[in-house]
Structure formats: structure tokens, C-alpha cells
Amino acid sequence: MKAADVLEARGVLVSSSRRRRDQDSANVGKGRCMGIKQPSCMPAWYSKASGAMARGRGRGRWLLPTRLLNVCLAALCRGGSLALAESMLVDAIRLGLPPDAVTYNTLLAAHCRAAGLEAGIAVMGRMREAGVEPDTVTYNSLIAGASRRGLPIHALDLFDEMLRAGIAPDSWSYNALMHCLFRSGHPEDAYRVFADMAEKGIAPCGTTYNTLLDGMLRAGYAMNAYRMFRYLQRAGLPVGIVTYNTMISGLCRSGKVGYARMVLRELGRTDHAPNVVTYTAVMKCCFRYGRFQQGLDTFLSLLDKGCISDVFPYCTVISALVKKGRMEEANTYSDLMLKNGSRLDSVCYNMLIHMRCQEGKLDDAFELVSMMEDGGLESDEYTFAILVNGLCKMGHIEAAEKHLCYMEMRGMQSNVVAYNCLVDALCKLQEVDAAIRLLQCMKLKDDFTYTSLVHGLCRVGRYHMASKFLRICLHEGNNVLASAKRAVIDGLRSSGFKNDLRKVQVALNMAKLLRP
């Protein structure tokens, strides 16, 4: 696969794909239920369906019972009752009912969604053990699983494995692979996959174009995406509500609010009805660009119409209210969200944990973390950053440090935000030497890291050191806020550090010239 070669040449691919495949194979067949607890009760239709399957066996008719089994399994998986679905499969096998590719593909997709790619690969192993060969749908679900977890190398390996096994990829396979490459920051490789698709004679579908538009918008090519959107319209290619929503939210995210407004107005003139996704994107755009009341009104009208079916609009509005410090309203809407009975995911929990931290209710925040983990959701880098920040803000520096260590132990990929929170807290406590030691431990530093440190050093009058870190920061291709630059320049000037002042001015001019 060409895209894999390109990634490998760039050093993006790790050469351990073979080793990982071996690990995957070793995991195959292990842990049938992947740690999911056995349910305590079963729905009434479960026993009826089991009975129907048994009767089907008695008459020697296999087709209907297997289809019935698949329909029941799909319903259980959709409802998040994976353990029940597994029990049903065990019962079916015990009755001598043969599961087919659809049975395993249904379970595989659900496991992939709930527990990740490894869990999906384990189902594929069980599938093979049962003598059912994986097909295109099996691999498509696995590639989508890799995409959800941001694993482009796994996705490419799976695509490659599929080709070697003689299983023909379809447009879904290409779409999932493209989406994974775009979302993990490899737009050029994603375009190559699109070109490969055309070369192989696989016709792009609406999802293909939507994925391309979304990828272009996220990669910073907003105007190219806009031109492509217009081309799709002119050429009579599929342009639906997902396309409009992709364009509206992507253009807002890119700061092209005028263009987003134009597309939104245009949507109103089409036959496609704006939906809750459209309004959530509009709300987010209002909050981002200072139209707070308009965003809130949009939310209230959604609430009035009773068309909020999940947690997305709630999370958007609660987060905006917390940022404004309007905690009472934030609490009102979070109570409403919980009362609504919508399933909370980790993003939602993180938002609620952040809200409790902002209120200084750390015990409640940690209680939410326990609830989240008891419910089978894992803390991620957002959870840790929120907790570290909350602990710092309440003055629990040692506890924040412990959390950072735990994060390191867990091998979390991105911990720069959590580190930044602690650097900032130490600087605000005027413990700048401790902040410098911490910064030296950081594998990755960004604009936030240096802004906090430079400000902290200026605050305690250490302008020479501040100018040194400012130059290191610029040399590394990072930047600091204008206020931090001003603090250094004013400090050097008032302290008479003429040489440092000259060096900083040269470094700032150089950085300006080199910046794209």
C-alpha cells in the first residue's frame, strides 16, 4: 500500500507493525467478553427469541433462526448489552445453531466500539476458530475501530492484510481509511487513498466526498474545501445535510464565519432540513465568536422544540456557561441532561468534572471520575489535565504532581496540557525554579508552557532568564503571547540589560520572518 510506504519513509510508521500483528494474533480468542460484566437480568424478548431459535432447530430450518439470532444480537449490541449478546451467541451455539459472518461482524463492530480495536481483533480470531471467514465488512469495522482510536498504522496494516487475503475493499473500506488518515494528521496520504480508489474503479459515494471535505477543512484548507463543495453542487454530485453540516462547522472552526453563514442561509433554501447537528454547530460558532446570547437562544429553542436527543448540545452550552462563570445555569442544564437519561460518554464526564473543579468541589469531581470508570469508561488525557488543573487551582501542588506521575506511568500520549497547568501554577506561586525543573522534564513544550514561564520569570524580576527562555522558545519554533514579549522587553529596558534586549529583538524579528 503506497500510503503506508509514504508514512514509513516519513518516520510516521513504526517498524513494529509485524510485532504488533503477532501481539494481535496472540490476543485472538482470549477473553470472550473482554471484561464486560454478566448482566443480572434479561429482557423478556430474550427468552422468547431463544425459544424461537430452538423451535427453528427442531424443524431443521436454519436460515430463519440464524437471521433471527443476528437481528436479536444487533438489537442487544445497539442497546449496549454486549454481555447479553455474548450469552445469546453461547445459547445459540449450544442449540447447534450455526452463527454466520453477519453474527460475528455484528459482535465485532460492537466490541470495537466499546473496548477498542484489540477487542474487535479478538472477535475476528473467534470467528476464524468457528470456521467463519472474515469478509469486507469485518475489515471495514476493524479499520473504523482503528480510526476511532487514532491508529493510522493499524488501519493501513488492516487494509494491507485485507488485500493479501484476497478480500476486495469497497467504498466503505476506502472511506474509513481516508477518514483515519485525515483525522490523524496525514492529509496527503488520505488524498492518495482517494486517488487509489479512483484508480481501482471504486465509485466514490456521498460519504467519500463528505470525508474529503471534512479532512480538508481540518487540515487547514478551508477555501479548497469550499471550492470543492461548489464543484459538487455544480456537478450534481451528492450534497446532503451531512455535507452542509460539515461545511458549516468546518468553516466556523477555520474562522470563515461569513462563508459559514452563507452556506447556512443556502441550506435554508434547500429541501434539506437543518437538524440538531446543524444547530449545535451554530451554537458553538456563536459561543466562539462572542455571540453568547444568540448561542444560548439557539439552545433554548432546541430545548423548547424537544429535539435534543443526546448530550452534544448540553455539553456545548454547559461548557460555554462554565467558561463565563455562570455556574448556576450550568448546573441547571447539567441536572436536566442527567434527568433526560442520555448516555454519558467520556467527553461529557470530563465536562462535568471540569465544572466541579471550577466550583472548587474536588471531592465531587473525583466522585465523577469513579462513576465514569465504574461505568467502563477510561480516564483520558483530558480527564487528567482537568484534574491536575483543578488540584493546582486549589493549591494541592503535590497531589497534582502525583497525578502527572500517574499519567506518565499510564503512558498517556499527550500530557503537555497537564504539565502546562502545573508550570503555570508554580509560576503563580513564584516557584519559578521548580517550574524550570519541570519544564526540563517535558518531552513536548508549546506556546502555553513558555508564556507561563516567561511571565512568571518577569513577575519575580528575573528578566535575563526570561529573555533566555523567550529566545529558546522562538528557536524551537514556538511563540508566546504578546503580553509576555512586552513584559520581557520592558523588564530588560528598565533593568538596563542592553545586550539581552538586542538579542531578544533580533530573535523576535527572525521568528517573524520565518513564520508562515
Place this chain on the structure above:
DNA sequence: TTAGGGTTAG
């Protein structure tokens, strides 16, 4: 398989 939600500096 695709669209909307979460954390840090001033």
C-alpha cells in the same frame, strides 16, 4: 464508514 460536544497561558 462521514457532520455537532470536553482541558491549560494572558
